[in-house]
Amino acid sequence: MKKILATISILLATTATADEYDTVAAKWRTCAACHGNNAQGKPGFPSLNWMEEQVIIEALVDYKQMITRGDMSGIMFGQAATLTDEEIELMAKYIKEVLKND
Numbered sequence: 140m141k142k143i144l145a146t147i148s149i150l151l152a153t154t155a156t157a158d159e160y161d162t163v164a165a166k167w168r169t170c171a172a173c174h175g176n177n178a179q180g181k182p183g184f185p186s187l188n189w190m191e192e193q194v195i196i197e198a199l200v201d202y203k204q205m206i207t208r209g210d211m212s213g214i215m216f217g218q219a220a221t222l223t224d225e226e227i228e229l230m231a232k233y234i235k236e237v238l239k240n241d
């Protein structure tokens with residue numbers, strides 16, 4: 140766990156450029172089916188744009204390790220598995236910095 144946290148803080152120190160978002164922007168289309176185009180949520184699916192960036196990362200890292208966070212975490216296990224650690228980091232930034240302005 141300490142190692143994971145250390146990795147996350149290193150990743151947080153890196154900055155993203157518009158091009159770097161390309162991959163996660165494409166992957167977000169799948170996420171948007173449940174979470175809404177602007178991560179505002181849909182009936183039965185949580186909104187994400189109110190969450191702290193670190194908490195989004197934490198949730199996706201947990202889901203990737205198949206750690207249960209809520210009643211419907213099973214839905215997210217397969218979703219998080221499609222993201223690399225770097226993409227999890229970028230996805231959180233994308234949700235907070237790009238989607239909220241759309």
Ligand code: HEC
Pocket residue numbers: 166167169170171172173174183184185186187194195196198199207208209210211212213214215218219221222230
């Ligand atoms: C099939 C519908 C579906 C898709 C597609 C989906 N999600 Fe989710 N997502 C959910 C559900 C349902 C939950 C609540 C899971 C739980 O109970 O732990 C959730 C939870 C989350 C959470 C944590 C929310 C919280 O309140 O703690 C994050 C972050 C998240 N999803 C991000 C994503 C990302 C990023 C993608 C695309 C890679 C994605 N989701 C794709 C349905 C989906």
